[in-house]
Amino acid sequence: MKGAAKARGRPSPGFPISGAGAAPIMSYSVNVRQHRGLALTTAATFDKVEKTYKTGLFGRGGVAAVRGVTLTVPAGGVFGLLGPNRAGKTTLVKLLLSLSAPTAGTVTRLGQPLDQRSTLGRVGYMHENHAFPRYLTASELLAFYGGLSAVPSAELDGRVEKLLERVGLADRKSEPIARFSKGMVQRLGLAQALVNNPDLLVLDEPTEGLDLSGRQLLREVVREFKAAGKTVLLVSHVLPEVQELCDRVAVLVAGKVVHQGPLADLLKDAKTGKERALEGALKPIYERHDKGGAA
Amino acid sequence: MTHYPDAIRTVRWMVRDTFRQSVATKLFWAMLGLTLLCAAFCFGITVEGAIERPRHPAELPTYLPKGQKTPEVVAEGVRVADGKVTLGYGLFEYPVTKNKTDSVRVILIWLAGVVADTVGVLLALLWTAGFLPTFLEPAAVTVLLAKPAPRWAVLAGKYLGVVLFVALQSMLFVGATWFATGAATGVWDGTYWFAVPLLVVNFAVFYAVSALLAVCTRSTVVSVFGTLLFWLLCWAMNFTHHKLAAEEVPGTTRAAGVLVQVGYWTLPKPLDLGGIFFDAMKAEEYATPIPELAAAKARGSFHPELAVVTSLVFAAAALAVAGYEFRHMDY
Numbered sequence: 001m002k003g004a005a006k007a008r009g010r011p012s013p014g015f016p017i018s019g020a021g022a023a024p025i026m027s028y029s030v031n032v033r034q035h036r037g038l039a040l041t042t043a044a045t046f047d048k049v050e051k052t053y054k055t056g057l058f059g060r061g062g063v064a065a066v067r068g069v070t071l072t073v074p075a076g077g078v079f080g081l082l083g084p085n086r087a088g089k090t091t092l093v094k095l096l097l098s099l100s101a102p103t104a105g106t107v108t109r110l111g112q113p114l115d116q117r118s119t120l121g122r123v124g125y126m127h128e129n130h131a132f133p134r135y136l137t138a139s140e141l142l143a144f145y146g147g148l149s150a151v152p153s154a155e156l157d158g159r160v161e162k163l164l165e166r167v168g169l170a171d172r173k174s175e176p177i178a179r180f181s182k183g184m185v186q187r188l189g190l191a192q193a194l195v196n197n198p199d200l201l202v203l204d205e206p207t208e209g210l211d212l213s214g215r216q217l218l219r220e221v222v223r224e225f226k227a228a229g230k231t232v233l234l235v236s237h238v239l240p241e242v243q244e245l246c247d248r249v250a251v252l253v254a255g256k257v258v259h260q261g262p263l264a265d266l267l268k269d270a271k272t273g274k275e276r277a278l279e280g281a282l283k284p285i286y287e288r289h290d291k292g293g294a295a
Numbered sequence: 296m297t298h299y300p301d302a303i304r305t306v307r308w309m310v311r312d313t314f315r316q317s318v319a320t321k322l323f324w325a326m327l328g329l330t331l332l333c334a335a336f337c338f339g340i341t342v343e344g345a346i347e348r349p350r351h352p353a354e355l356p357t358y359l360p361k362g363q364k365t366p367e368v369v370a371e372g373v374r375v376a377d378g379k380v381t382l383g384y385g386l387f388e389y390p391v392t393k394n395k396t397d398s399v400r401v402i403l404i405w406l407a408g409v410v411a412d413t414v415g416v417l418l419a420l421l422w423t424a425g426f427l428p429t430f431l432e433p434a435a436v437t438v439l440l441a442k443p444a445p446r447w448a449v450l451a452g453k454y455l456g457v458v459l460f461v462a463l464q465s466m467l468f469v470g471a472t473w474f475a476t477g478a479a480t481g482v483w484d485g486t487y488w489f490a491v492p493l494l495v496v497n498f499a500v501f502y503a504v505s506a507l508l509a510v511c512t513r514s515t516v517v518s519v520f521g522t523l524l525f526w527l528l529c530w531a532m533n534f535t536h537h538k539l540a541a542e543e544v545p546g547t548t549r550a551a552g553v554l555v556q557v558g559y560w561t562l563p564k565p566l567d568l569g570g571i572f573f574d575a576m577k578a579e580e581y582a583t584p585i586p587e588l589a590a591a592k593a594r595g596s597f598h599p600e601l602a603v604v605t606s607l608v609f610a611a612a613a614l615a616v617a618g619y620e621f622r623h624m625d626y
Binding site: 053094097098099100101117118119120121123125127129130131132133135136140144145147148149150176189192196202 | 301304305308312315316319320430432434435437438439440441442443444445623625626
C-alpha cells in the first residue's frame with residue numbers, strides 16, 4: 001500500500017508536443033526503482049511456468065503453449081522476447097498481464113504475485129490487433145483507459161491532451177475511432193499504453209501497421225523508457241528493431257526458453273568470436289529446437 | 296484479490312461507457328423516439344361524455360352498458376356508462392365502459408403492461424443483447440483486462456450500465472405517457488409510476504441471463520435468441536403453474552406437477568411481476584383480469600413478495616455464474 005501511495009504521488013510525465021526536437025516523453029530521468037524506494041530488481045519472473053489451453057468438448061483436450069518456462073526480466077532496460085510463430089511468446093505476455101492463468105508454475109509482476117491486480121496500474125500494454133470501441137473518440141478512449149488505470153481525474157485531461165499531441169492525433173481527438181486508419185489506431189494504442197505512466201511497458205508486435213514515422217515514434221518512446229530506468233518487454237519479429245533496442249533477449253521455441261541473456265552474447269559467434277546479424281544467430285537456434293512447435 | 300476502490304472506479308467507468316455507447320449507437324435516440332411516439336398517441340386520447348362523480352365507499356363499482364339505458368333505469372338512479380373514448384386524435388373511438396378515470400386507466404394498463412412490459416422489454420433485450428458479446432471479443436477486451444480493473448467489476452459495471460440505461464428510458468416512457476395522458480384527459484393517476492420498477496426489475500432479471508449467455512458464448516445471436524427463448528419459457532412456466540394451481544388439468548402426471556412447481560419457484564416470474572403492477576393500478580375494478588392470475592389469487596397461491604425476491608435471486612445467481620466464468624476465462 002505504501003508503495004502504491006507513493007506511486008500516486010509521483011511526478012507527472014511531461015508529455016511533450018510533437019514535432020521537430022520534441023522533448024522526451026519522460027521528462028524526468030530518475031531511476032524509478034530508487035525514486036519509489038523499492039528494492040525492485042526484476043520487472044517480471046516466470047518460474048517453471050506451464051500453460052495448456054483446453055480444447056474440445058468440455059475442455060477434455062489440451063494444447064501446451066508454454067512448457068516449463070523459467071525466465072527473469074530484469075527491471076530497467078529493454079528485454080526482447082523472440083521466437084518463431086506459435087513459440088508461446090504472446091502466451092507468456094498474457095500470463096504476465098493476467099489475461100490467462102498459468103496451468104503450473106509461478107509468475108510475478110513488478111515483484112508481486114499475479115493476484116495483486118493493482119500492479120497492473122503500473123503496466124502499459126500495446127498489442128498488434130486493437131479493436132477499440134468504435135463509438136469512442138480518441139480523447140474519450142484515452143480518458144476511459146486512464147480512468148480505469150487509476151490516473152487521478154485532475155491529471156487525466158492534461159495527460160490525454162499531451163499524449164494525443166505526442167502520437168500525432170491531436171487534430172483528430174474528437175473524431176470517432178471508427179474513422180481511423182489502422183496506423184492511427186496503432187498510434188492510439190501506443191498512447192493508451194502510456195496513459196498511466198507505466199513502469200513496465202509491454203509491446204507485442206507494436207510496429208504492425210505503423211508507418212515510418214510511427215515506427216520512429218515507437219523507438220523514441222522505448223529509448224526514453226530505458227533512459228528513465230524503466231522496463232520495456234518487446235515481442236517482435238522485426239529483428240533490426242530488436243537489435244537496435246534490446247539489451248537482453250530470451251528466445252522461445254515450441255513453448256520453451258532455449259536461450260536467454262544479453263543480446264550481445266547472441267550476436268557474437270561463439271566459434272569465431274565475430275559479430276553476426278541477429279537473423280543469422282537465431283536461424284540455427286530455431287532449427288535446432290523447433291520439433292513440432294507449440295500453440 | 297479485490298481492491299474495492301478499484302472495483303468502484305471500474306463500475307463507474309463502465310456505467311459511463313455504456314451510456315456513451317447507447318448514445319453513439321443511436322439506441323438512446325431510437326428508444327426516446329418510441330417514447331415520444333407513445334406520448335404523441337397519449338396526447339391524442341379524449342374521453343367525452345363520461346360523467347365523473349364521487350363513488351360511495353359501499354357502492355359496487357358496476358355500471359350498466361350504454362345500450363341498456365332505459366327511462367326506468369334512469370329513473371331508479373342506476374348508473375349507465377355513457378360517452379366515448381377517442382384515440383389517435385379522433386381516428387378511432389369506442390364507448391366508455393365505465394367512467395372517465397377508469398377508461399384512461401385501462402389505456403395506461405395497456406401501455407405499461409403490454410406495450411412497455413412486453414414489447415418494450417423485448418425490444419430493449421434485443422437491442423442491448425449485442426452490447427456484451429461485442430465488448431467481450433478478445434481483440435476488444437484484452438487491453439481493458441490488462442488494466443487494474445477487477446474482471447467481475449468490469450462485467451457488473453457493464454450490466455449495471457445497461458440496466459440503468461433501461462431504467463432511465465423507462466422513466467422517460469412512463470413520465471412522457473403519464474404527462475401526455477394527464478394533459479389530454481385531465482386524469483393524473485400517480486399509481487401509473489409503479490410501472491417503472493416493474494419494467495426495470497423485469498428487464499434486469501432477463502438481462503442477467505443475456506449476460507450469462509454472452510460470457511459463455513461471446514455470441515450476439517446466442518445471447519439474443521437464448522434470452523428470448525428463456526423469456527418465453529418463464530412466461531409459460533408461470534402460466535402453467537397458476538393454471539395447475541387453479542384447476543385439474545386432465546393428463547397431468549404427478550411428476551409433471553412437481554416439475555412445474557420446481558420450475559416456477561426457480562425461474563423468474565414475469566406474469567406475477569405484471570400482476571403486482573395490475574394490483575397497484577387496482578385493475579380488477581375496471582379491466583378484465585388474466586384468468587390464470589385471478590385463479591391463483593383466489594386460491595392464495597399468488598405471493599407478490601416472493602415473486603419479486605425469487606426472480607431477483609435468480610438474476611443474482613445468473614450474474615454470479617457469469618462473473619465466475621468471466622473471472623476464470625483465458626484471453
